Amino acid sequence: MRILIIGGTRFVGRHITEAAIAAGHEVSLLHRGRTGADLFPEAEHLVADRDGDLSLLRGRGWDATIDVTAYAPSQVESLASVLTTGQYVFISTCAVYAVPKTPGGYAEDAPLAETAGLTSEEVTPASYGPLKVLCERAAIELFGPGTLIVRPTYVIGPHDHTGRFTYWVNRIARGGEVLAPGYPSDPIQVIDGRDMATWIISMTERAAAARTTAGEKGQTAGTDPLDGTGVFHAVSPAPPFTFGDMLQAIADEVGPPGTTLTWVGEDFLLAEGENGRSLPLWSGGGHRGALNTADPAAANAAGLAPRPLARSVREIRESEAGYATGAEITPEREAELLTRWRSRS
Secondary structure, eight states: OEEEEESOSSTHHHHHHHHHHHTTOEEEEEEOSSSOTTSOTTSEEEEOOTTSOOGGGTTOOEEEEEESOOOSHHHHHHHHTTOOEEEEEEEOOGGGBOOOSSOSOBOTTSOBOOOTTOOSOOOOTTTHHHHHHHHHHHHHHHHOTTOEEEEESEEESTTOTTOHHHHHHHHHHHOSEEEEESOTTOBOOEEEHHHHHHHHHHHHHHHHHHHHHHHHTTOOOOOOGGGTOEEEEEOBSOSOOBHHHHHHHHHHHHOOTTOEEEEEOHHHHHHTTOOTTTTTTOOTTSGGGGGGOBOOHHHHHTTOOOOOHHHHHHHHHHHOSOOOOSOSOOHHHHHHHHHHHHHHO
16 A cells, blocks of 8 residues: 555654555655654655645555644645545544543543644644544544544553653562552553554555455445444553552562552642653643543454553663653652652652
């Protein structure tokens, strides 16, 4: 197949590109040339800003287009105005949902976030999810019911520039007393970007095969989820899975002897000015943690096969030191907070 990847040189897109090339497909990458220009010499590099002139796509055609970098509906619309593609794949997020009132395993038809209050396409923590809702709607309207929409929670794995999960791997690997935020019962879900990428490529292959079969019969391809179309949660594992489970799994894999987890209350941490940036993946005491209870049954039935979390932890630790963003809590600050927490307790 001829596959166009919008992005394709950074983290999620990079893993999708690797999976597409490994599967023997002809890959074109549309990117700004700022990162990864030296990656994937076997791929065609189309250098352009998706927010600018996309005329270099006009008159071309691809069997599938995988869009990793659309955050506003106007970006989907401008792409559709010049693009000819057999299938459009949109990488969305579980942040599109209204926060469940009670965690417990919601499906892909759960209520979505409200979009009526949006007044601009500026991406903020509050607008990120609703804007992705509008992106999804634009995708289906412009590219048709054969669109594939993938909704992950937190993506992990090598080359993660966010450093969120990698922070915990590296911190626990240092050992000692580890500050664990909030409650061990807080829900969490992740997906290794490599597993998601391999699955996405397999879904585009199914969709292409279904279109070919339908064309040979003089029919229009349907929207059977097993034929690579529809909406899916790319998450792991199925709930219930907790922050405590995650940190313990990391500790079991890379924690040296004597490593301990000390759970520090959310009210204390919030009063100290800490949040989900300084302590990555923590919901920050809000109810949005319930979004980490997505049911992966549909994706699993369609072939998504996440590797064990322990394997991801080991491979992340072996592959790199990680991408520190500078927002994470420092060892000195962590020790200070633990001391104050113990004295308060």
